[in-house]
Amino acid sequence: xxxxxxxxxxxxxxxxxxxxxxxxxxxxxxxxxxxxxxxxxxxxxxxxxxxxxxxxxxxxxxxxxxxxxxxxxxxxxxxxxxxxxxxxxxxxxxxxxxxxxxxxx
Amino acid sequence: xxxxxxxxxxxxxxxxxxxxxxxxxxxxxxxxxxxxxxxxxxxxxxxxxxxxxxxxxxxxxxxxxxxxxxxxxxxxxxxxxxxxxxxxxxxxxxxxxxxxxxxxxxxxxxxxxxxxxxxxxxxxxxxxxxxxxxxxxxxxxxxxxxxxxxxxxxxxxxxxxxxxxxxxxxxxxxxxxxxxxx
Numbered sequence: 080x081x082x083x084x085x086x087x088x089x090x091x092x093x094x095x096x097x098x099x100x101x102x103x104x105x106x107x108x109x110x111x112x113x114x115x116x117x118x119x120x121x122x123x124x125x126x127x128x129x130x131x132x133x134x135x136x137x138x139x140x141x142x143x144x145x146x147x148x149x150x151x152x153x154x155x156x157x158x159x160x161x162x163x164x165x166x167x168x169x170x171x172x173x174x175x176x177x178x179x180x181x182x183x184x
Numbered sequence: 185x186x187x188x189x190x191x192x193x194x195x196x197x198x199x200x201x202x203x204x205x206x207x208x209x210x211x212x213x214x215x216x217x218x219x220x221x222x223x224x225x226x227x228x229x230x231x232x233x234x235x236x237x238x239x240x241x242x243x244x245x246x247x248x249x250x251x252x253x254x255x256x257x258x259x260x261x262x263x264x265x266x267x268x269x270x271x272x273x274x275x276x277x278x279x280x281x282x283x284x285x286x287x288x289x290x291x292x293x294x295x296x297x298x299x300x301x302x303x304x305x306x307x308x309x310x311x312x313x314x315x316x317x318x319x320x321x322x323x324x325x326x327x328x329x330x331x332x333x334x335x336x337x338x339x340x341x342x343x344x345x346x347x348x349x350x351x352x353x354x355x356x357x358x359x360x361x362x363x364x365x366x
Contacts, residue, residue, distance in 0.1 A: 086352075089352065089355075089356060090324070090352075092305075093305070093320070093324050093352070093355070094324045094325075094327070096302055096305050096306075097227070097320065097321065097324045097325035098324070098325055098327070100223070101223075102219030102220060102222070102223045103219060103222045103223060103226070103233065104219075105215060105218060105219070108218050108222065108237060108240070108241075109211060109214045109215045109218055111241060112214050112218070112240075112241050112244045112245070113207065113210075113211055113214065115241060115244075115245055116207070116210070116245060116248050117245070117248070117249065123204055123205075124205075125252065
């Protein structure tokens with residue numbers, strides 16, 4: 080006979096009943112779960128990709144500002160070093176920005 | 185609370201490695217928790233172990249996807265149980281919301297103390313509403329705290345406590361014949 084006069088003993092009886100019986104054996108369940116997992120995307124990889132994108136946009140902005148400053152600062156026709164610098168910056172702009180466009184989801 | 189404060193140190197290491205994409209660490213977590221989760225879900229699914237295993241698998245797959253965002257603010261087991269209940273809700277949106285549905289009248293009407301009080305307890309449990317049954321299963325079957333059970337079910341803590349109290353009162357009323365009389 081069970082004494083359920085106090086709440087604690089009823090709680091114990093309830094807990095015992097709801098927890099009795101063993102846990103099911105693995106029996107290949109873990110293997111089944113592992114086979115169902117999608118390919119991993121590590122958090123570290125996600126963080127790195129985010130930082131690469133930020134650095135890429137910073138470089139694009141800096142190159143654009145540099146090219147604009149060089150073009151605006153020259154009163155007349157550009158001399159050879161300035162022209163080379165502008166061409167280099169424009170080349171870098173194209174190099175950095177076109178792949179980032181492609182990679183945008 | 186600092187991240188990882190609620191996760192045991194050994195488990196915290198496994199969780200961190202699994203979150204970084206280590207499948208072996210995740211396999212260890214699956215092996216450690218599959219028995220608990222499948223047993224609980226077996227009771228939730230009223231003995232349908234095949235369906236329970238499908239839900240458990242879905243919970244582990246969701247855990248694998250969501251692990252990079254797990255900050256250890258709850259026990260891994262509680263978080264996993266929450267994911268299993270999310271999978272259950274996705275399968276049957278009506279569950280496990282708080283309900284005021286009347287219990288099964290048959291289970292109530294033909295209730296009578298039998299030879300074994302466990303049989304009567306099972307019958308009384310079967311007569312509870314879904315919300316009360318889930319509350320008891322989590323608090324007593326899975327041994328989660330009230331706060332953890334509330335988190336799993338997505339209820340306010342007060343609601344969970346009310347459901348547990350109502351469920352126990354109902355069970356005690358039905359099991360009244362087993363109470364010791366002076």
